[in-house]
Amino acid sequence: MEDRFAGIREFVAAIDGGSFTAAAETLAVTGSAVGKSISRLEARLGVQLLHRTTRRISLTTEGEAYLGSCRRILEELDQTEAFLSTGHQLPIGRVRVELPTTFGRRHIMPTLLNLSLRYEQLDLSITLQDRAVDMVGEGIDLAIRIGALGDYPDLVARQLGEQRLVICASPAYIKRRGVPKDRAELAKHDCLIGWRRSARPNWLINNGKGHGEWFEVPVRHELTDGDALLEACLSGCGLAQLPNWLASKGLATGRLLPVLPELSGVVMPIHVVWQKTRHLQPKVKIIVDELVRMASENPAAFNAT
Template sequence: MVKNQFVEIRNFVTVAQTGSFTSAAQALGMTGSALSKSIMRLETRLGTKLLHRTTRRVSLTNDGDSYLTDCQNAMAILDEAENRLGSEQQLPAGRVRIELPTAFGRRYILPTLIELSTRYEQLELSVTFSDQTVDLMGNGIDLAVRVGPLDNNVDLVARRLGEQRRVICGSPSYLARRGAPLVAKDLSQHDCVIGWPLGQRTSWLLKNGEGMTEAYEIPVRHEIGDCEAILAATLAGCGLAQVPTWLVEEHLRSGALVSVLADQAGDDMPIHAIWIKTPYIQPKMRVIIEELLLLAQTPGSRFRADQHKKCSR
């Protein structure tokens, strides 16, 4: 009913503007008889006569003239709405809720997002930071960057950005005091600093003599739920920590931290961008995803584990 209503209105406006059923029918691609019946249905539904018809001309009644003005105003509003929406669909516009890993997100992703928002003035960002795995849909998150293995969720799309390598390290003062572990089992004699509650692990992943990754139980002295704070504690000589190479690379180069058990480093941790699966990716989402992929492919990118191999030795 609603669809037919709009068709009849379009037909009426075309007849009124052309002043001829014949010309209007040609413009609309329909027969004169079908057009006449459409106008008659509209008049019947409205309960008033809209057009005076003669063999030579078509003119508007008073009600028809008033109705035409209202129809043209309504159509102008619809055209404006379609044009505006079409423009917004082509350009990144609107708000995107993004969740990033805490330290990695602040250091290496947020600056890119901020720069992107300066290029697209209608793009709005809501950025939060967390190392916890949360439900995207339940928390209203449009896109997230995750470090580590992903669950098999058919409702999500994931694009791999790169890998994160981890290294066990300590300060020279701590190693001078306690000695450097030479094999994985030596860790049982050391103070260890872990993230909490970032997975609540009391073991570290290391490769055994066969090259297989195994979990080694460690004695936990400090539990700290922030990467930057773990770094500060390690620099202060509080113990050993297993941390991402991007977090400590400058301190490894300067000698403020020393890598241990480097030849037994665990497997790389994957980094993904994930979002809720939809039939169509809006431009505001597409431009962010493409920017993250471009950032990950940039030479020297912190998304690439091979950039940090020399730092973990």
């Protein structure tokens, strides 16, 4: 019977090492043996997984799609073998995590790095971006999402807390341009925005009925990083809508002033999201459990205070 797993370790090791030679050193075989194993794998699949030149190897489109599945198979196998040998569900393997840029950097990264120090076989691949991607299609194991979640049957979510949006400006900007009296007067002001959720530059404002609605604003500067957006606001470049955890220090010290408070206060939930599987892998479970614990012990980081 043909071995369906033959060549998979060699394929992954070659990509991780960047060459057949590096893979051979990792697996304690010859480079020729690695190359032959991958060639037999390609022949069995009927597709080319790698582009080969005398200097380097690279993935084909089919190879990119196959690599994610191969990694998950090997990681689950390693996880199971570790459990059988130790009797404990240890977090082993690589976890692919997607985080919002500024919130992830400030509030989630320290926890993830501490976990990686506590569990030496827990490896992390972390992407910081505010654009939500297809977790299943991109092979993302776990993500932090801010805002309303769509209906995704392949995902599981747990709410960690929420953030509240506030409109603010620096005293220098207010002195130079004045305070808008209502939302119509925003058209006369310089507005700063972060990452766009749609083609139009919008803020999510309070509609006075307990709900948020998208309101188009004129944009002076567009900054896709939260810390850069905060810095531009502090520097007097315009009005900005910021989450409370980002604006709180500036508001407390007077470096920022609240503007149009009746339009502020829209609450956005913060969730940890992971792929739905029959059995939650220990490497993902340990992160979910730690984030839930941190949210309960440090509510200021996850709640609209």
